[in-house]
Amino acid sequence: MDKGTFNEKYVDDKIVLTELETAKKVALKIEEIYGADRPKYYINTLGCQQNEADSERIAGLCELMGYEYTDDPTSAKLIFVNTCAIREHAEIRAISVIGEYKHIKDEDPSVVIGVGGCMVTQGHRADKIKRGMPYVNFVFDTGAIYKIPELVQNALSGGKRRFETENDFKIAENIPAVRRDAHKAWLSIMYGCNNFCSYCIVPYVRGRERSRKSDDILKEAKLLIEGGAKDITLLGQNVNSYGKDTGEGVDFADLMRKICRIDGDFRLRFMTSHPKDASDKLIEAMAEEDKIAKHFHLPVQSGSDGILKRMNRHYDVEKYLSIIDKLKSSVKDVSITSDIIVAFPGETEDDFEKTLDLLKYVRYDAVFSFIYSPRVGTPAAKMDGAVPKEVSRERFARLMDVVNPISLERNGRFLGKTLRVLAEEPCKNVEGLLTGRADSPRPIHFPAGADVIGKFVDVKITKAETFSMNGEIIK
């Protein structure tokens, strides 16, 4: 596939600027319609952190257009759904969520509804909305977020429904972002994916891999840190291959080290690494840089070489375990997590047991497991050997039986220890507790007042469970 020149990977700055100007014109228009009482926008974000980061840009554009945030869709004049397509369940959910907003529009036809994200980046899904959901004003694919001001302007002036689904995936810099929490930030360093794992829809809905210039990333990181960010997650589908296309000679490990040099007390995380590109250099950076959280999410997907080959993952179990061994010996007390797909086409009992063996060997802090879901247009969807539903369910349950006790044991290693925890938010289940995280991705609950949110505190772990821990602040 033609990679093009680096400049071609960007949306022309002038085009973005024109959109931002349009946003200001929309602001004048809505002032004309609504007066001083600013209309509200609502965004329902489904899917992964990439979508959350995109929604922060959508929010940025909404505010530039003069809308005000609400978490109640029934009071919104502008509603967005940012969809996901990773598994069938995600799409069913997205369709049902979009459907829920129909009655809001029935009651108030002036409400504008826009649908974006990975699901509608697939032509057949955009077409379904075109035909079956006439209350949706516009659809925009993951490469068209910067066009939102124009799309809203068109909808407000009674223009035709718009479907921006050219799949022209580029990087659009300088779109303002609104982040709900000052202390926590997603920072996209690259977009798209070139790996084409045979089961995965992402390369089709996010386009080819493209890295942002390191200076743009460093500038954003600096602003975030100055603005109080304490926990920054660098985002990309395969962060290890950052910089291969920029011609700058700055790879992912170099980028992390550069960010660590920025003054300030913050913790750096990243999502996701592909094992085929996980380098010793990156492991060394993690071992040496205090600001990098000692957590590595390194999805293995399966413990069987035959299945890994059919998945087009470009590594085998031996290579994967050599990275794990290196990681464990180099990074003190590292937390390792993974994704597993159960019941990939052709997965035999023997293949599955190899996955269980791998899980027992690695002893992950956490495993995110999914039953294989065929995605239209991917090679795996055409493979033979579909695993019957009952077998998938049974394997999934057996996987949990192996994974959960290991998670409990891994969390148990922190009992009695004092961890540096960023207090992130009020605990969702128990009043009076806050929830935060140390280097491990597991939530830690502890009693404290809301004034502590956004600060690092030393928490002594008093209880370890499978999915979380409890503790107390040490004065």
Ligand code: SAH
């Ligand atoms: N880029 C990341 C993954 C993004 S998708 C990576 O390579 O690790 C997150 C996870 O969803 C994947 O790791 C995989 O375990 C799961 N997944 C992706 N496609 C799937 C499918 N068709 N069925 C079931 N799980 C899937």
Ligand code: SF4
């Ligand atoms: Fe999907 Fe594979 Fe790319 Fe991850 S690396 S986004 S699983 S194609």
Ligand code: F3S
């Ligand atoms: Fe993320 Fe779902 Fe798209 S997992 S990249 S939002 S398909």
